[in-house]
Amino acid sequence: MCLEMMTPLGPDFHIVTGRRRFLRQTFAYSALLALGSKTSLSSLLIADPTAAELLMIGDWGYDDNHAAQSAVAAAMRRYAHSRGINPQALLMLGDNWYGELAGGAHSSRWQRQFEEMYPPDVFACPAYAIAGNHDYERWPESKVSAELEYTRIGKTATGPTRWTMPSLWYRFEFPATKPLITFIALDSNMPLVDGGSGREREFTLTPQQQAEQLSWLKRELERPRTTPFLVVMGHHPVYSNGVHGDHPILMRDWNPLFQKHKVDMYLAGHDHDMQHLEFEGHPTSFVISGGGGALLTNPKIDPAQRGPYGQKIYGFSHLTVSSTQMTLRHLDSNGGKLHAFVRTSRGKVVVFS
């Protein structure tokens, strides 16, 4: 039985084929080990008890109807509990607040849609946040400013907040002790050179901020690596099969840096779906986790044409990291497995879907 198949994407990219239904139903290290006949594959799938875990969502803070956000959040809680996962971070991938945030940092929405939705008894960890386009809306005042202020205030009526957005762009290492990943959190809200709606033109970084961030990013990437993995996150995808498509400014400004400095993974939201894209010769895995609660949108490109994965569905993502590999899983709003892949510190990608 052929379990590992070379794809047109290059020699370091592999797809595990066969028994897809079985994998979806029983996705577990033990099941995958049972399938793997090659030593190299089996070695990728050995659970490491010292691995660090984080969960992520994008496009979650919907205003009109909280049903989808609540369903995804409940699935995250059940998933962490049933698997005995104690996440060491949450990643909030932008579009954290749709609609009006009356009261700004003092809005009751913080308690209802963040503190209680992702409660500290399950997520006793920092929630690292970046700004999306909806966060930039001044409704009634700048919601980005409110998010920065909420971090500065640092507490709620019931205790300290885990919300962590110290600035528009920042760096952190994960986990806090014995770090395995250097995270670079970016603000992808670019002033558009041409195109875009009036709303997008009005609520973005200024051109000066755009240049400052790019200079900062270059300096950060020039620093010697101190962790096995380097991951960048920004709200807008560089590449996407979703409704918004590829981003010309991020392709121009960021993508060459990702290639030059061999960024291992880029995490984004913005398109309200779940995706994983790989490109031949490109050192970066592109992940979109935009199913956190906002109304879903239709993809433009079939993942059969450019993939390996894309689906219009609510969900969240789970990243497990050890000193030798990262495992990214997309989960749906019932906690069911949608797609998963392993990326090693040597750049090998193995997909299980």
Ligand SMILES: [Fe+2]
């Ligand atoms: Fe967005």
